[in-house]
Amino acid sequence: MSEPKFPKTLAGPSRRAVLAGGAALTASLFAPKHLRAADYPTAEVNTTGLAVTDDTVTIGILHSITGTMAISETGSVQAEKLAIAQINEMGGILGRKIEFIQEDGASDWPTFAEKAKKLLVSDKVASVMGCWTSASRKAVLPVFEQYNGMLYYPTFYEGLEQSPNVIYTGQEATQQIIAGIDWVAETKGAKSFYLLGSDYIWPRTSNKIARKHIEKLGLKVVGEDYYPLGHTQFNSVINKIRLKKPDVIYAIIVGGSNVAFYKQLKAAGIDMTKEKPLLLTISVTEDEIRGIGGENIEGAYACMKYFQSLTNENNMEFVKAFKEMWGEDMVIGDVTQAAYLGPWLWKAAVEAAGSFDVDKVREASPGIELTTAPEGYVKVHENHHLWSKTRVGHAKVDGQYEVVYETADLVEPDPFPEGYQ
Amino acid sequence: MFSDYSMSELGAIFAMQGFAGLILFSVFVLMALGLAIIFGQMGVINMAHGEFMILGAYVTYITSNVFSDYLPALFSIYFFVAMVLAFIASGLLGMAVEWAMIRHLYKRPLDTLLATWGLSLILQQVYRSVFGAREVGVTIPDWIMGSLPVTDMIEVPINGIFVMVLAVGISAAIYILMYRSSWGKQVRAINQNRVMAGAVGINTEWTDRLTFGIGCGVAGVAGSAFTMIGSTGPTAGQLYIVDTFLVVVFGGAGSLLGTIASAFSISQAQSIMEFFLSGSMAKVLTLLTVVGILMLRPQGLFALKLRK
Numbered sequence: 167m168s169e170p171k172f173p174k175t176l177a178g179p180s181r182r183a184v185l186a187g188g189a190a191l192t193a194s195l196f197a198p199k200h201l202r203a204a205d206y207p208t209a210e211v212n213t214t215g216l217a218v219t220d221d222t223v224t225i226g227i228l229h230s231i232t233g234t235m236a237i238s239e240t241g242s243v244q245a246e247k248l249a250i251a252q253i254n255e256m257g258g259i260l261g262r263k264i265e266f267i268q269e270d271g272a273s274d275w276p277t278f279a280e281k282a283k284k285l286l287v288s289d290k291v292a293s294v295m296g297c298w299t300s301a302s303r304k305a306v307l308p309v310f311e312q313y314n315g316m317l318y319y320p321t322f323y324e325g326l327e328q329s330p331n332v333i334y335t336g337q338e339a340t341q342q343i344i345a346g347i348d349w350v351a352e353t354k355g356a357k358s359f360y361l362l363g364s365d366y367i368w369p370r371t372s373n374k375i376a377r378k379h380i381e382k383l384g385l386k387v388v389g390e391d392y393y394p395l396g397h398t399q400f401n402s403v404i405n406k407i408r409l410k411k412p413d414v415i416y417a418i419i420v421g422g423s424n425v426a427f428y429k430q431l432k433a434a435g436i437d438m439t440k441e442k443p444l445l446l447t448i449s450v451t452e453d454e455i456r457g458i459g460g461e462n463i464e465g466a467y468a469c470m471k472y473f474q475s476l477t478n479e480n481n482m483e484f485v486k487a488f489k490e491m492w493g494e495d496m497v498i499g500d501v502t503q504a505a506y507l508g509p510w511l512w513k514a515a516v517e518a519a520g521s522f523d524v525d526k527v528r529e530a531s532p533g534i535e536l537t538t539a540p541e542g543y544v545k546v547h548e549n550h551h552l553w554s555k556t557r558v559g560h561a562k563v564d565g566q567y568e569v570v571y572e573t574a575d576l577v578e579p580d581p582f583p584e585g586y587q
Numbered sequence: 588m589f590s591d592y593s594m595s596e597l598g599a600i601f602a603m604q605g606f607a608g609l610i611l612f613s614v615f616v617l618m619a620l621g622l623a624i625i626f627g628q629m630g631v632i633n634m635a636h637g638e639f640m641i642l643g644a645y646v647t648y649i650t651s652n653v654f655s656d657y658l659p660a661l662f663s664i665y666f667f668v669a670m671v672l673a674f675i676a677s678g679l680l681g682m683a684v685e686w687a688m689i690r691h692l693y694k695r696p697l698d699t700l701l702a703t704w705g706l707s708l709i710l711q712q713v714y715r716s717v718f719g720a721r722e723v724g725v726t727i728p729d730w731i732m733g734s735l736p737v738t739d740m741i742e743v744p745i746n747g748i749f750v751m752v753l754a755v756g757i758s759a760a761i762y763i764l765m766y767r768s769s770w771g772k773q774v775r776a777i778n779q780n781r782v783m784a785g786a787v788g789i790n791t792e793w794t795d796r797l798t799f800g801i802g803c804g805v806a807g808v809a810g811s812a813f814t815m816i817g818s819t820g821p822t823a824g825q826l827y828i829v830d831t832f833l834v835v836v837f838g839g840a841g842s843l844l845g846t847i848a849s850a851f852s853i854s855q856a857q858s859i860m861e862f863f864l865s866g867s868m869a870k871v872l873t874l875l876t877v878v879g880i881l882m883l884r885p886q887g888l889f890a891l892k893l894r895k
Contacts, residue, residue, distance in 0.1 A: 232712065236720035237820060365867045393866035396826040398817045399614065401607030401747070402861035409592065409600050422826055425722060425818030433744035433816070435734035457722025457818055462732075 203261030211260055211521045217290040218522050223262045225250075225509075226269065226285035228296030228306070233273025237421075239298045241453055242320050242505035243268070244492050246295045249509035252487065259513045260522070267291060275305035282306040286313040292522045293318065295508040298501070300324060300367055307332070316524050318508030321501050322448070322470060324371035325581040330528055333511060334551045334579075336504040337471050339372045340586060341577045342448050345556035346469030347379050349571050350414055350446055358386045360412035360443070362403065362419060365392040369418035372448065375586045376416055388412050393419070398426040404434045407443070417447045424454055428462045438561075439465030446558075451499025452565060460565035472503040472541040473559045473567040484540035497565065503540050510536055511546065543576070551579030599740030608858035610747040613754035614816070615850035618827050619834040620761055621806035626832075627841040628765075628778050629798055631689055632700040635707035636806055636831055637824025642680060642710070643673030643807030644819040645718060648725045655726065663728040670753075670811045677807025682800035689799060690792065693781070707824070714821035722820035731815060746815040753812055757805060762843060764801070774798050778841065837877050839887025849888050853877065 208220050217224035227246055229239040250264045258264055267289050269281035278297065285291045286309065293316040297303045300323050310317050310331040317332045325338035350356045359380050363369025370392065377387050388410040391403055400423075407415060419427050431438070431445075438445050445466040452474050455463055474485060474497060484506065489496055511534060516522055519530035534546040545553040553576040559567025592600075618640070625633045633639075650669035654662050684706065692699045731749055734742040765771040773794050776784040785791045810824075817823065830853075838849030853873060860869035881887070 231720070232715070233822070236715065237722060240720050391865050394870055397866060397870075398813075398826055399611050399858075401610055401744075402604065402858050403866065405600055405604050405607055406862060408603070409596070422722070422818040422820060422823050426816055429727075429732075429746075429816055430744070433732055433734060433746045435736070435742040435744070453721070455724075457724055457820065459724040459726060461726070 206260040206520065212292075212523065213521075214523050214525075215290060216292045216522055216524075218262065218292060221262055222265050223259060223522060224265045224267060224289065224291050225512075226282075226289065226291040226294040226296065227266050228269050228271055228278065228281055228285060228294050229298060230271045230273040230302075231268075232270055235271075235273040235298055235302075237457075238453065238501070239271075241499060241502035242295075242298060244496070245320075245488070245498075245502045245506035246508060248488055248491050249506050251491070253509055253513055259516050260520070264509070271297070271302055275301050278302040279305045279309050282309040282315070282317075283313070286310070286315040291315070292516075292524075293512050293527070295320075295505065295512075297321070303327075303332070314524050316512070316527060318505075318512060320505035320508060322504070324368045325583065326371065326587075328549050328551075328581050330550075331524075332550060333508075333531060333546065334581075335507045335511065336501060336552075337554060337556070337577075338551055338579050338581045339368075339375050340580050340583045341551075341554065341556055342470060343372055343376050344379050345573050345577060346446060346448065346467075346558055347376060347383070347416075349469070349558050350444065350467070351383055351385060353571070354413070354441070354444055356385065356413040356444065358388045358410075358412045359414045359416050360388055360407050360410060361390040362415060362417045363392050364395050364397075364418065364420045364423055366395060369420070369449075372418055373416070375583065378586045393423060395421060395423065397423050400427045400430045401434065404431060404436065407436075408434075412443050415443050415445045417445060418449045419447075420449050422457075424450060425458050428458045428466075432462045437465070438463070441465065450561075451501065452497040452567065453499035453502065455561065455565040456497060460561070460563045463561045464563045466561045467570075468559045468561065468567060469556065470500040470559075471554045471556055472500045473557060473569055474498045475559070475566050475569060476540065476542075476557075478540075478542055480538050480542070481540040507536065507539055507544065507552075510538070515546075545576070547579050549579060549581055551581060553578060596740060599738065602741050603743075604858065604862055606743060606747065608855045610744070610750060611854035611858050612851050613747075613751040614813070615830065615834050615854050616754040616758060616847060617750065617809035617812060618806075618831045619838075619846050619850055620757055621802045621804070621809065622831050622835050623838070623840075623843060623846040624761065624765075624805065625799060625802035626835055627843075627846070628774050629693075629795065629802075630696050630778070630840075631692075631799070632696065632703065633802075634700060634704040634828065635684075635710060635824075637826070637828040638707045638710035638714075639677045639681060639803045639806040639824075640810030640813065640827060641714065641819065641821070641824040642677050643670075643810030644725070644814050644823070645714065645723075646673040646676045646807065647811040647814045648718075648723050648819055651726050663730060666728060666731065666811075670808050673807040673811035674804040677810070678800040678804030681803025682796050684803075685796045685799040690795065693795070711821045711824070718821070720821060722818045722823070725814040725819055727815050749815065750812055753808070757808065758843075758847060761805070765843060770794070770797070833874075833877060837881065837887055839889040842887070842889040845887055845889030852888075 212218040229243045230236050254263050271278040295318045297319050298321050303319055319332050320335050322336040322342050361373045363373055380387055447468050450468050514534045515527045515531045519526040531546050532548045536544050556573045556577050557569050558571040560570045622636050625631050647669040654665035731746050734744045736742050773789045777791050834850045838845030857873045
């Protein structure tokens with residue numbers, strides 16, 4: 167099934183004006199010919215006591231808006247609110263407006279679990295858009311499985327997980343990594359790699375996959391190093407890199423360390439625009455570049471599924487709507503776009519199921535397609551991850567990526583890759 | 588691991604590695620000097636030290652924006668102005684905090700830990716509300732971000748030299764203030780015996796306020812300098828706090844020389860180990876060594892002889 171095109175004007179204030187002017191009219195005005203609430207009696211679409219009324223359905227948004235992770239998660243919250251606003255403008259889901267309850271995970275994993283429980287048990291939300299770090303997802307997972315909730319998780323992550331209660335709208339590690347390494351080996355003739363990362367599960371698992379793939383291609387890993395989260399001194403490792411002279415620095419550094427790493431790399435006289443060595447990262451989106459500074463990362467390559475500079479029509483409209491709602495100076499990174507897909511994928515699944523019941527939505531989810539996604543066409547796989555294209559972007563001084571490569575086909579998600587573990 | 592390399596390559600790498608250690612040393616000294624004054628001289632456990640540093644970083648951010656908007660011709664030297672402003676801003680905030688909070692807690696040093704920790708949370712949220720949750724990008728003048736090619740192989744980052752010069756300069760200034768000025772004599776007198784110092788006519792309240800202010804001001808300058816090498820965000824101060832306390836405690840509270848010696852030994856150990864081991868392992872070994880030495884010598888490397 168395909169989605170209607172997004173409406174063109176979606177700004178917050180004007181939307182509110184429209185609603186205030188004719189709340190009663192909205193449903194009939196904006197709902198296309200199909201999907202009126204009256205055609206879907208509440209008793210039928212909600213047999214499990216979720217927060218669904220005759221004209222509203224309530225979902226949860228669960229991200230950190232305070233604490234360390236607020237830096238990253240703010241974009242996801244904004245994207246989810248934009249999607250909800252747009253869906254409501256089109257008449258909602260099964261004729262019902264989406265209302266949301268937002269909870270703050272406060273960058274603290276037990277808090278995430280507590281808030282997830284609150285959303286599922288007291289608020290009875292029909293689905294939850296949320297989490298960012300793997301640690302927070304792991305913390306809420308038992309809650310979602312116990313109370314049978316549905317979580318839409320936006321971040322690219324290490325894989326090795328497949329829960330009936332989660333739809334993973336970001337890429338899992340093999341989708342993100344393998345295409346990028348193939349590209350750098352073929353196009354740039356790279357022979358040797360230096361793997362670098364922050365010391366926790368995602369960089370370590372990702373580098374493990376990267377190493378296996380590099381060795382499979384008959385190329386060499388000349389060094390592998392991990393630094394504690396928040397590490398700010400990279401001069402020693404930069405010297406090591408100089409000594410080993412790799413063709414590619416493969417960097418998966420996150421958070422504040424990122425800024426320190428790229429600034430010090432530049433200060434040490436390693437000019438990334440010369441591509442000697444070339445730097446390939448899977449952890450720096452446009453969001454992170456704002457903190458790093460475009461002039462400090464110019465010339466690096468990043469491998470992910472979405473860049474703000476994509477020129478397809480869906481994306482141009484998405485970027486425009488996002489900026490109208492949240493401000494001209496906003497940038498949109500990979501995860502923000504993936505978060506934006508959450509409400510849309512859920513809407514499509516609910517409409518396919520003709521019901522808000524979590525079990526029916528789950529059953530309907532595999533095979534759901536979105537032709538309107540900013541990244542292009544995506545499709546939900548049996549394993550709850552998305553088929554998606556992988557792209558390589560070249561960092562420019564203005565903080566945007568220029569897309570230099572994209573895979574010809576959608577890459578199949580493979581959260582339990584054989585031969586890579 | 589070195590068999591594949593020529594002697595000249597190895598020489599160059601060791602030279603640069605030595606330099607990396609010195610940069611780390613300077614960073615540690617800059618981080619720790621402010622705390623050495625506040626914790627060492629006043630016995631206040633200032634958990635908000637990192638947030639005072641970040642205030643300096645934000646002041647630098649604002650200054651850089653003002654200069655690029657209104658005084659683009661002077662942009663290349665804005666950094667010096669920013670450091671002075673950072674000192675003033677953090678110093679004034681420090682004095683205000685001392686007046687509002689710390690002065691009520693001098694008799695309860697452990698409570699300063701809780702109070703300043705609360706303060707650090709408050710400041711973080713203030714930064715988040717004012718500057719946004721995301722890190723801000725501070726544009727550094729080009730001349731600081733380059734490197735000096737010494738030979739074909741050896742390149743020395745200019746911001747490293749900058750940080751080193753700054754660390755030496757501020758250490759010297761604090762040494763003169765602490766040990767060669769009458770104010771320093773008063774601070775040390777209060778540290779030894781507050782009641783007695785008051786009895787001989789030292790204005791202990793004002794001296795305390797000024798000491799706390801100067802300690803925070805120095806933290807602000809450090810934060811300003813660190814925009815060259817690190818990130819500027821609401822919680823970035825947390826990245827520095829552990830290392831800072833480590834350096835001050837290991838050096839022996841109350842001893843400026845101890846702080847410098849401890850910064851030197853920790854930074855060299857860490858940077859050498861980072862070269863041969865992975866980063867996380869180097870950190871673990873450094874911490875283990877420090878803990879081991881502190882068990883044998885709880886007063887730190889250099890301790891003042893105090894009458895107990």
